[in-house]
Amino acid sequence: MVRPRTPLLSRERIVEVATAIVDAEGLDALSTRRLARELGVQAPSLYNHFGTKEEIIDAIGDAIVSGVDLSMLGRDPWPQALRAWGRAYRAAFRAHPNVVPFLSRGPARRPASLRLADAVYGALVDAGWPPAQATRIGAAMRYFVLGSALGSFALGFVDDPSLYAADYPHLRDAHRLAERHARIDDGAFELGLDSLVDGLERRFERLSGGDAGGHHQE
Structure with missing residues (x-):
């Protein structure tokens, strides 16, 4: 099977990597450019899943709260x-x-x-x-x-x-x-x-x- 030229993206993967950035360096360190670089993609690829950086932060927060019993x-x-x-x-x-x-x-x-x-x-x-x-x-x-x-x-x-x-x-x-x-x-x-x-x-x-x-x- 031929590998895709760019890594496959999903909302879950984006949130996972974005959360890791925020955990390590804080909210100010998160940008779509930085996130795309960490994911190995171009920044526009993110917009297939999230319209704005704020939507990504919302998703981070929701993922954290979803883990509360x-x-x-x-x-x-x-x-x-x-x-x-x-x-x-x-x-x-x-x-x-x-x-x-x-x-x-x-x-x-x-x-x-x-x-x-x-x-x-x-x-x-x-x-x-x-x-x-x-x-x-x-x-x-x-x-x-x-x-x-x-x-x-x-x-x-x-x-x-x-x-x-x-x-x-x-x-x-x-x-x-x-x-x-x-x-x-x-x-x-x-x-x-x-x-x-x-x-x-x-x-x-x-x-x-x-x-x-x-x-x-x-």
């Missing part, structure tokens, strides 16, 4: 489901931190992102949350997860004890945070997740014990 939503009790979904959501973003600022803009028209929003909202409403509060809970979880994926708190401190000792006595051990960053960041996420969901459980108990007809509209 949603199976627990609507299946498990809502507190456990929120915890499990929050962890899955964070894991997807932590694997691709350079895309997080783009994804923070919202789901737009991306199918996977809209399916995720629909699943979270639907699970909460079906569990008995008023629609408006279900919307706020989904937003609060999203803010929390996206914020946790933007960077490492512990890695923000430098390994220089002299920087902290004199002027910041309460930070005298801060130079040790970087070497423990994974444990600190994971622990902080779990603490925040527990605090958020525990608070929501107490709120739900108050809501369920009150005037359901009056509260379920807010």
